[in-house]
Amino acid sequence: MRMLNLTVNGRVHDVPVDDNELLLDVLRTKVGCTSVREGCGVGACGACTVLVDGRSVSSCLALAVRHDGAEIVTADGLPGDDAVVEAFVECGAMQCGYCIPGFVLMTHELLAENPQPDAEQIAAHLEGNICRCGTYPEICAAVTSAAARGARL
């Protein structure tokens, strides 16, 4: 056990963790961010996506201890009027909803790098995230709509 310092959605947390604990489990059970979810455990679905210092990370593959001092953003910590969230809601970009927070964070990462992505760039950025409900058309529409709103974190 050692103490880990994480800033999650702007709040500082000092949490005791084991060396082999995953960031996914620490965020879910010790910080309480249940928007971060396990879908595969092998980095192949994107349900566990978080932003670490602005970059998307599959938290199911990340050892928590490697992220001491990191600034982490999870979907539940986005501001109430977040443009990406608004765009997803308005475009009906959810069915069961389980995968969606991961897509929301991927969208933030994409728009930070490329504020006006075209369809190909959107697909290239989201292709590692799986939505088994097949909400892809609405998700892509939501990304375009968020870009038009000028999403900013």
Added chain:
Amino acid sequence: MTETALREGGEEPAVGARWQRAAARGKVRGTTKYVADLPVPPCAQVAVYRSTRPHARILAVDVTQAAALPGVQAVVTGQDLFALLGERLLTGPAFADQPALAYDRVRYVGEPVAAVLARDLATARAAVDLIAVEYEDLEPVYDVETALKGEFFVHDVLRPSSVFGDLSHLRGKRDTNVCYEYNLRTGDVDAVPTDGVTTVSGEFWSPPVAHVPIELPCTTAWVEDDRLEILTTTQTPSYVRQAVADLLDLPLNKVRVRTSVLGGSFGSKMYDRLEPLAAALAWSQQTAVRLVATREEAFLLTTRHGAGVTSSMSADADGNIVAATADVAYDTGAFADVGPRITAKSGMVAAGPYRVENAWIRSRCIYTNKPSAGPFRGFGVPQVTWSHESLVDELARELGEDPAEFRRRHLLREGDEAPMGTVMHSADFVGCLDAVTDEIGWTTPYEKGEGRWRRGRGVAVGMKAVLTPTIANAVIQLNQDGSATLMISTVDMGQGSDTIMPQIVAEVLHLDEGSVRVVAADTDTTPYDTITAGSRSTYHTGNAVRAAAEKMRDKLVDLAAQRLGVAASDCKVTSGGVMSTTAQETVSISDLMHGHFGARGTTLTAEANFTTSWQPYDHETGRSRQVTEHWFAGAVAVEILVDTMTGRVKVEQLAVAGDVGRAINPTLVEQQLTGAAIMGIGHALFDELVFDQGQIVNGTLLDYQLPSVRDVPAKLTAHVIESAHRTGPFGAKGVGETGILAIAPAIANAVRDAVGVRITRLPLSPERVLEAMTEAGVS
């Protein structure tokens, strides 16, 4: 699509409106709580030792080392549970053939044999590695061909469960791997004159595939006084309560099953999954336990039946379809699960949605030593649709007819009797076919191309019966402030029941969007509902909800009539409250209830039941005048490109149509159709569980391919067809499965069109397409 007219007073109707999905914002931000996110008591974490043999007798299970590991609270074997529960340990919806833990014999690689309860998962898993099992191998049955030879048997004796009464005649049957057989005999296929008859035939194969909802199965069970509480990812809470009560021999009111919205399911989270084991562990150890399947374990919990269909279709000289035959074999794996129902429900439509006078169908459910197959969106029908829609296409081509036009001539219409003897109503196959062929411009000429990429178009039609008979109940609690709480045991897994059931209530009671909330299924409070599956909820639970809302409306009208001193017939519910024409007065719901009860915060309840019945099919002929309560009708048209260098198929355009009777919420209907289509593209092009000696070899998401954003056609459209059902709520029927039925054959028919080869085995992987082209000498 019909646009709904405004009601009197300019009020927007609720039914037919595009209400935003319930909890939309919570789902996007991730604040919606799924089962694994909800608070539970401190729990022992459970890891499961799974069989390493496909078929073997268990000689000994040594748990000494595992039990001695610090942090381990208990190690429980199948023998331990059998000693406690006896044959009650065997559960299952059709056959009581699944032990929560294997006790005498294992029947597939991955079958649970022992469970470790520990303070944390890492300890539990480490202890599992210390368990040693001694096996005596038995002859394995890996496929249906071996199973049908009847030399070795997966189960010694058939054990129908008490759930479906019509299977009881199979009790005690020995020396067979066929746990169910459905036969359809209509007309006489052998008596059809062969003169001028054109017959096409084929051997079709759909491989087993995995559901892979992104949410993993999770079950927590604990003992509270003398009751067992279960919080679990299930689409069948009422079933689970009964199954667990039977397992532990408890009265129903001592078992509480709760769930939450599910992160997808598609048939994977129903009947007996983690729940019997969790219940048996919690009860036997009198402690709280938590089981979460890893993705790899989830692959073992259930699959879609691999199915082979040997079939033919014949047309006479005038181009009338005169005969259809199909011999269908469903590989159900080690446990029947609901396979017998799938076998019958799919067998009866294996001749397709056509007017066919002579049909011979045999559909069998067959045990093998593989993980159990169960329900998967479409309930076995996509596998037979793969056969009949490939055949009818080939038959049209043989006859030199346009495949869409040929279908159109023969499709069942309102009032026609389908081959299994039931008369069609509210199943607009022609409307669906017209919508999709219009959308892709079927009759406009196109270039197939001569270079590397060849273009082709394909069409297919799907037909499925809704699960019948079933039972639904609804309780509405109207609150004094005019908001309402709806208690149903329907589980929202993404299909949208938490949105459309409130729309039905709001339509009847003239309530606003957002004013009706659905309570998460909880067998302590929400009433019995057969299952949330088979696209049945909109119609069945929808009817119960509508009836309950109508009773509530009548109560409000009575209260208003009393208060205003007018006749009840003079009062009606409007958006402002209850209005009396004579008294020229409208009383709001909140005033009405406050006046009646004399207090704020009071509630008024109304409840209703909706039960459907059927005429069981004749065991000899498979025919019934009413085999189902209603039908699903759908059609798909595609335009594709085939890369002749690599064999890769690219779906450029896909149009999918479904007859939903009436769309309660058109947006959600469209999403169900396109979502199913995208899943269906996976089934058509790459989805496949690969087995080697009964063992899954691609059971992780690194190896198992699922459709991604890359697989979505450049143009994808959903077409909502509404031929109202005479007894549907506002004419409505469900739609969850309609979109997936015909996707694979539509794509294969387009491949046939583009490069001239007929492929009968799914998926249409690049290797398979290339191989077929090479064999046919197509360059």
